[in-house]
Amino acid sequence: MKLNFRKGMYDGIPIALGYLSVSFGFGLLAAQYGLSVFASGMISLTNVTSAGQAAGIEVIAASGTILEMILVQITINIRYSLMALTLSQRLDKSFSPIHRLIASYGITDEIFAVCASQKEKLKPSYMYGMISVAVLGWTSGTVLGAAAGDLLPLSVTSAMGILLYGMFIAIIIPPARKSLSVAITVIAAAAFSILFRYLFTQVSRGFAIILSAIAASVISALIFPVKDEEEDE
Numbered sequence: 001m002k003l004n005f006r007k008g009m010y011d012g013i014p015i016a017l018g019y020l021s022v023s024f025g026f027g028l029l030a031a032q033y034g035l036s037v038f039a040s041g042m043i044s045l046t047n048v049t050s051a052g053q054a055a056g057i058e059v060i061a062a063s064g065t066i067l068e069m070i071l072v073q074i075t076i077n078i079r080y081s082l083m084a085l086t087l088s089q090r091l092d093k094s095f096s097p098i099h100r101l102i103a104s105y106g107i108t109d110e111i112f113a114v115c116a117s118q119k120e121k122l123k124p125s126y127m128y129g130m131i132s133v134a135v136l137g138w139t140s141g142t143v144l145g146a147a148a149g150d151l152l153p154l155s156v157t158s159a160m161g162i163l164l165y166g167m168f169i170a171i172i173i174p175p176a177r178k179s180l181s182v183a184i185t186v187i188a189a190a191a192f193s194i195l196f197r198y199l200f201t202q203v204s205r206g207f208a209i210i211l212s213a214i215a216a217s218v219i220s221a222l223i224f225p226v227k228d229e230e231e232d233e
Contacts (some may be wrong), residue, residue, distance in 0.1 A: 001125045008129025015110045015130070016137025023138045025162070026053055027145020031060040032154075034172040041148035044139045048108055052076045055209055062205045071210050083112040092121040099124040104133030189216035 023044055030040035035057065047053050052073050059069050084107050091100070103124065115122055159161055178181040192215050196208035203211070 001123075004123050004125040005129040006133075008126040009133045010129075012111075012112055012130035012133035015108075015114065015134045018110065019134060019138040020141040020144075022050060022143035023141030024148070025166075026050065027142040027147070028149045029054065029145075030142070031146045031149025033057050035146065036218055037143055037146040037150065040074050041139055041143040043144035045135065048106060049077055049080070050137055055205075058205045058209075064204055068204060068207060068210075073205075075210050077096055079109075080107050080147075083107050083109075087112065087115055087122065090116070090118070090122050092123045095122070095124055103127045103131065103132045106135060108134070110134070181220055184223060185216050185220040189213060192216060 025045065027037075027040050030043070033039075035043075043053055043057070047056070054075055055072050056069060059072055077142070086102050087107065095103070106127070111127075111134055114130065115127065118126075172182075172186050176186050189212050192212035193208065196203050196212060200208075
């Protein structure tokens with residue numbers, strides 16, 4: 001068990017280092033919206049989702065409703081459910097329902113990718129080791145960023161706040177270059193976001209994110225429909 005935990009920690013170090021720099025940008029963004037260092041750190045500790053957290057604090061800053069927050073988080077984070085279902089096929093028999101619930105807390109894109117690449121069955125101690133290190137990096141970076149946001153001049157924090165958006169760009173560019181459907185979806189979502197930002201300003205930020213995501217997905221589905229297996233045959 002100790003060996004698996006240590007291996008998980010070792011595999012989680014690169015993830016933690018990446019999270020440290022990215023969450024620093026989230027901490028700066030949270031400070032700009034007036035959140036305290038403690039509140040920013042707790043958001044990262046209890047959520048561990050970059051895009052969800054960034055959208056969430058925008059809803060908070062705009063005094064959005066609970067319904068908006070729920071819908072925004074479901075829209076952005078529903079992919080984690082799919083990742084959890086995929087990993088459930090690779091779990092060791094020692095993964096009891098309680099272990100599954102605990103491990104589900106730390107499933108992120110990066111942790112999923114590392115776990116999915118393992119040749120052996122995943123054990124609870126391995127995932128706990130990886131999650132603990134990754135969450136430590138994510139939360140620590142957030143706390144440092146929020147603290148820096150309270151101390152550094154506004155011009156500096158505004159410039160460094162681009163870190164979080166840089167991560168989003170780094171996520172979407174590679175798949176967009178490989179797939180035309182992904183590129184069209186990204187462009188459509190960006191276009192709708194711009195429209196809501198500058199034209200339909202009466203729509204709140206939370207619902208603007210939801211509507212942009214749905215509209216872009218519908219357009220992509222219409223232009224690039226997925227054929228059923230029966231049709232291919």
